[in-house]
Each structure stands twice: as C-alpha cells, then as structure tokens.
Amino acid sequence: xxxxAAEVNEDALNAVTARGDxxxxxxxxxxxxxxxxxxANEEYGVGIGVVTEIVGxxxxxxxxxxxxxxKGVINLRGKVIPLMDARxxxxxxxxxYDDRTVVIxxxxxxxxxxxxxxGVSEVLEIPPSQVDRNxxxxxxxxxxxxxxxxVGERVSILLDTxxxxxxxxxxxxxxxx
Amino acid sequence: xxxxxxxxADSGLVRVSSEKIGRLMDLVGELSLSVSExxxxxxxxGLDLASFDAAVHRLTMIVREVQDVATELRLVPMDDVFKRxxxxxxxLERQTGKxxxxxxxxxDTAIDKMVADKLYDPLLHVLRNAADHGLEPPEERLxxxxxxxxxxLLSAAQIGSEVRIVVExxxxxxxxEKILKKARERKFFGPDEEPEPSVLWRVIFExxxxxxxxxxxxxxxGVGMDVLNATMTALRGRIGVxxxxxxxxxxxxxxxxxxxxxxxxxxxxxxxxxxxxxxxxSEIARPSRDELTNVSADDNRELLRLRGTMIxxxxxxEFFNEVDRFAxxxxxxxxxxxxxxxxxxxxxxxxxxxxxxxxxxxxxxGKLASVRASWGCALLGTGEVALVLDCERLxxxAxx
Numbered sequence: 001x002x003x004x005a006a007e008v009n010e011d012a013l014n015a016v017t018a019r020g021d022x023x024x025x026x027x028x029x030x031x032x033x034x035x036x037x038x039x040a041n042e043e044y045g046v047g048i049g050v051v052t053e054i055v056g057x058x059x060x061x062x063x064x065x066x067x068x069x070x071k072g073v074i075n076l077r078g079k080v081i082p083l084m085d086a087r088x089x090x091x092x093x094x095x096x097y098d099d100r101t102v103v104i105x106x107x108x109x110x111x112x113x114x115x116x117x118x119g120v121s122e123v124l125e126i127p128p129s130q131v132d133r134n135x136x137x138x139x140x141x142x143x144x145x146x147x148x149x150x151v152g153e154r155v156s157i158l159l160d161t162x163x164x165x166x167x168x169x170x171x172x173x174x175x176x177x
Numbered sequence: 178x179x180x181x182x183x184x185x186a187d188s189g190l191v192r193v194s195s196e197k198i199g200r201l202m203d204l205v206g207e208l209s210l211s212v213s214e215x216x217x218x219x220x221x222x223g224l225d226l227a228s229f230d231a232a233v234h235r236l237t238m239i240v241r242e243v244q245d246v247a248t249e250l251r252l253v254p255m256d257d258v259f260k261r262x263x264x265x266x267x268x269l270e271r272q273t274g275k276x277x278x279x280x281x282x283x284x285d286t287a288i289d290k291m292v293a294d295k296l297y298d299p300l301l302h303v304l305r306n307a308a309d310h311g312l313e314p315p316e317e318r319l320x321x322x323x324x325x326x327x328x329x330l331l332s333a334a335q336i337g338s339e340v341r342i343v344v345e346x347x348x349x350x351x352x353x354e355k356i357l358k359k360a361r362e363r364k365f366f367g368p369d370e371e372p373e374p375s376v377l378w379r380v381i382f383e384x385x386x387x388x389x390x391x392x393x394x395x396x397x398x399g400v401g402m403d404v405l406n407a408t409m410t411a412l413r414g415r416i417g418v419x420x421x422x423x424x425x426x427x428x429x430x431x432x433x434x435x436x437x438x439x440x441x442x443x444x445x446x447x448x449x450x451x452x453x454x455x456x457x458x459s460e461i462a463r464p465s466r467d468e469l470t471n472v473s474a475d476d477n478r479e480l481l482r483l484r485g486t487m488i489x490x491x492x493x494x495e496f497f498n499e500v501d502r503f504a505x506x507x508x509x510x511x512x513x514x515x516x517x518x519x520x521x522x523x524x525x526x527x528x529x530x531x532x533x534x535x536x537x538x539x540x541x542x543g544k545l546a547s548v549r550a551s552w553g554c555a556l557l558g559t560g561e562v563a564l565v566l567d568c569e570r571l572x573x574x575a576x577x
Contacts, residue, residue: 062449063564
C-alpha cells in the first residue's frame with residue numbers, strides 16, 4: 001500500500017519535473033494539465049503551471065500572525081516557504097501527517113507557498129471541454145473552485161490557486177465537506 | 178620589485194556590475210548557512226572531535242571574513258549622495274531667495290550602495306524641509322539676531338554597526354503649538370495631553386501629516402515626511418527629531434551599514450524562534466517575583482522593576498493575539514530580555530535565550546507579509562527559521 005503510494009508519488013513528481021520535455025512543451029497543453037491530489041476521499045487538482053515541486057513533509061517552524069490553516073514555514077534549500085494545510089483551509093477535519101503526506105510547492109502571485117495534502121495522485125490532462133465551469137460552484141466570483149474536471153468515471157475538483165492562497169474565506173458547498 | 182607593475186596598473190580599479198556583487202552576496206549567504214548546517218549536523222552529536230572543532234573554528238572565522246569582505250565590496254562613501262544633495266541646495270537658494278551655507282561632514286563614511294541609493298529621496302525631502310520651512314528669509318534672520326546666511330549641516334558618521342546621518346538647520350525650529358494642534362485634530366493626543374517634545378516631533382512623520390501646513394505657509398511638495406518614514410522602515414532604520422524654537426531643528430537617521438547580514442540574539446518563546454538585532458538588546462534579566470508588578474487599571478499590563486525604573490512587559494503570545502490578555506496568565510517566564518526602543522525600554526519574556534548568530538535575512542513575501550512587527554525571516558545555521566523582531570513596532574503596538 002505504502003509502496004504503491006510512493007510509486008504514484010514518484011510518477012507524479014517525474015511528470016512535474018519532466019514538463020519541460022517535448023511531450024509537454026506545448027503551452028496550451030500545460031494549461032490543460034492538472035496535478036491531482038487526495039483530501040480524504042475527494043480528488044482535487046491544481047494547474048500544473050503553478051507547481052514548482054513536490055516534497056515530502058518537512059520540519060515545520062511555527063510563525064505568529066498567521067491564519068489557523070497556515071501551519072508555519074519550512075526552509076527549503078534556503079527558501080522560506082509558508083505551508084497551508086489544505087484540509088484546514090477547506091474546513092475539513094485535521095488529520096495527522098503520515099508518510100504519504102506531501103507538500104505541493106506552488107508559485108502563486110510571485111511568492112512560493114506549500115500546500116499540505118494527504119497525497120498526490122497523478123498528472124491528468126483535462127481539456128476545457130471536459131471541465132464543467134458552471135453550476136453551483138461558479139456562482140460566486142470568489143469561489144476557490146475553478147471547475148469540475150471529468151476524465152472517464154473520475155471527477156477532479158479543480159482549484160483556483162489565486163483564491164486558495166488569498167485571505168478570503170472560502171466555503172465549499174455543504175455536500176463537499 | 179613587484180611594486181613596479183602595480184604602480185603602473187591603472188589605479189587598480191575594476192568596474193563590476195552590482196548584480197554580480199548581489200549574486201556574490203547571495204552565495205556567501207548560502208555558504209555561511211551550509212557551513213553552519215554542516216557544523217551543527219545532528220550526526221555529530223555526542224562525538225568527541227577535537228581536531229574537527231579546531232578546523233571548524235578556523236572555517237567559521239574565514240567565512241565570517243569572506244562575509245565582511247563581500248559586504249565591503251558594496252560599500253560606497255556617503256559623498257556620492259551628498260554631492261547630489263549639494264546641487265539641490267543651490268537650486269533651492271535660487272527658488273526661495275534664502276542664503277544657505279551647506280556644511281558637509283563625514284562624506285567618507287561608508288554605506289551599502291543599495292542603502293545609499295534609497296537614501297537620496299528621503300534625504301532630499303528632509304533637506305528641502307530644512308531649507309524651505311526651517312530656515313527663515315534673510316530679513317527675519319537679521320531681526321532675530323542671527324546672521325543673514327542660514328546654515329544647514331549634513332553629516333554622516335558610523336556608530337557601531339549603524340550609520341548616523343544628521344540634517345541640522347539653525348532656522349526657526351518646529352512650531353510646537355501648530356504641530357500639537359494638528360496632532361490633536363488627528364487624535365494622536367488627547368485635548369489636554371502635553372506630550373514630551375521627542376514624542377510630539379515624531380508625529381510629523383505620520384502618513385499625511387504635512388509639515389507644509391503645520392510649520393509654515395510656504396509651498397510643500399505634496400509629499401509628507403511619511404516618504405522618509407516608509408524608506409526608513411524598509412531600511413530597518415530609526416528617525417530622531419530634535420528642535421528648539423528659534424534655534425533650529427535636527428533630524429537624525431540611524432541606518433544599519435549593511436542589509437544582508439544581521440548580528441542577532443536568538444530567542445525561543447513557546448514553539449517559535451525569534452531573532453533580535455544585537456544592538457537593541459540592552460540586557461537579559463532573571464527577575465525575582467517581587468520585581469514584577471501587575472497593573473489591572475492599565476489593560477492588565479505587567480511591569481518589570483529594574484534598578485528603580487519600571488519597564489513595560491510585552492508578551493509575544495499576547496501581542497500576536499495567540500492568547501487573550503485578560504485570561505489568567507501563566508507566571509512570567511524566568512528570562513526577560515530588555516530592548517531599547519525609541520518609545521523607551523520594553524521587556525520581552527522568553528523561555529530560552531539560545532545563541533548569538535550572524536543571520537541571513539529573507540524578506541517576508543506572499544502569505545508571510547501579514548506578520549506584524551517583523552523585519553523578515555532569519556535563516557539559522559541549524560536550518561531553522563526565526564522571525565526577526567522589529568522592536569520599535571513591537572513597542573508601538575504594545576502601547577495600544
């Protein structure tokens with residue numbers, strides 16, 4: 001189980017680091033690529049363009065004056081990066097970090113931020129035609145959800161990273177929490 | 178013999194772009210971090226390594242020296258800034274019809290090029306204020322028994338790890354009545370409050386507090402002294418103002434020589450590490466119970482009695498709203514670190530005083546920008562991250 005998870009992680013990681021390769025070099029293509037990750041039994045996705053790397057859980061140092069969902073900062077090779085717990089950000093139950101817990105480091109608005117998730121799944125290509133952007137999730141301008149991606153039977157909730165890292169309150173529809 | 182070719186070489190100067198020096202500074206920072214990471218490696222815990230320790234000592238000394246040399250590369254004399262200001266004074270003489278003698282002292286004082294570049298605008302503003310509002314027209318000066326030529330002193334001097342820049346004029350001084358009236362309108366002071374001069378003068382740096390309206394009717398430039406305030410905050414500097422009616426005013430700026438490295442004391446409070454620039458720490462005390470007083474009438478403030486003076490205690494967890502200040506408190510931690518600030522001394526209780534270290538500063542960006550009372554993050558040799566406390570803002574915030 002743990003092994004399989006580790007392999008998936010590695011695959012996702014390779015896909016991320018390999019995105020400079022010819023297969024992903026098409027800019028339009030990258031816009032349709034999403035890194036998907038698990039939170040409880042839900043699957044979420046962030047555009048791969050903002051992801052700079054995926055690292056294992058690091059030693060977190062606490063910092064005052066932060067919202068409760070920011071757990072502190074890590075020192076990643078000389079860069080100080082704040083970590084946001086995705087579960088706490090979405091008002092989900094907190095869960096102890098384990099060996100599957102990873103940090104997705106993203107570059108949003110010229111600053112790095114790490115998103116703590118239960119585990120990364122894979123990199124999916126979801127063309128715009130398969131992303132449902134209307135419905136109840138698009139109703140407010142501030143929604144953290146940019147759309148619902150469908151690949152076969154799978155459903156990925158795609159996140160707007162700008163809103164995710166902003167200070168605004170985000171409330172998920174009751175059915176999703 | 179070898180002196181011969183050196184003497185003929187074109188004065189030994191090399192032009193280097195400031196980006197290259199910036200890159201070098203970054204690398205030196207990384208180097209010093211890696212060295213202390215290696216030295217503090219947990220793998221070495223409990224090992225008896227006599228010759229290793231000696232080598233480490235030497236290595237640390239060399240790294241420190243490389244740091245100093247790299248910092249020096251970027252130092253320029255204050256004269257670079259002063260010369261540009263001198264031209265401006267001549268311009269002002271023409272505009273105002275005043276006669277101004279600009280006296281420059283300490284032009285050879287060295288300062289970080291990046292700091293120097295940022296200092297021009299705020300200094301220009303202070304100087305313009307002195308010439309425009311401080312100095313009187315020749316007739317008024319003669320009537321007041323002064324010479325008809327106004328004098329402005331512009332001086333720089335290094336004091337410890339800081340550079341002090343002073344702009345002093347022998348003009349009419351700040352107008353206490355007018356400033357106080359305006360400050361009361363802006364609710365900085367109560368209607369009956371009579372603030373100390375040094376406290377009162379500081380309001381002229383508040384955003385939107387235009388000195389043009391306050392001190393004279395002469396034209397202002399639309400920008401208040403808050404330009405200066407913002408720059409000084411960015412440069413981790415302090416401002417002092419002193420003025421005597423009829424005799425003149427003096428504005429002093431205190432700025433760290435270099436921005437890259439900071440000599441700090443590392444403190445631990447709860448689970449958070451803090452770093453404090455060494456020059457603001459005045460002492461570390463272990464008070465006994467009867468040296469601590471509680472004042473319920475004043476927001477439940479705690480005071481430390483230290484050799485007859487009462488020093489307000491600022492608890493970091495209360496400042497950062499992590500605990501309610503009216504909730505029953507745990508006893509004051511055993512160690513109190515006393516900081517000197519422009520608002521007077523404050524005492525910060527900490528669990529532990531860890532170390533004195535040269536730290537590399539990183540700015541607080543993105544999500545971290547909302548942290549109050551901090552200059553930035555300090556990367557420690559252990560790889561940990563500490564928050565560099567801005568004691569001035571800590572003291573100002575605690576007063577509320």
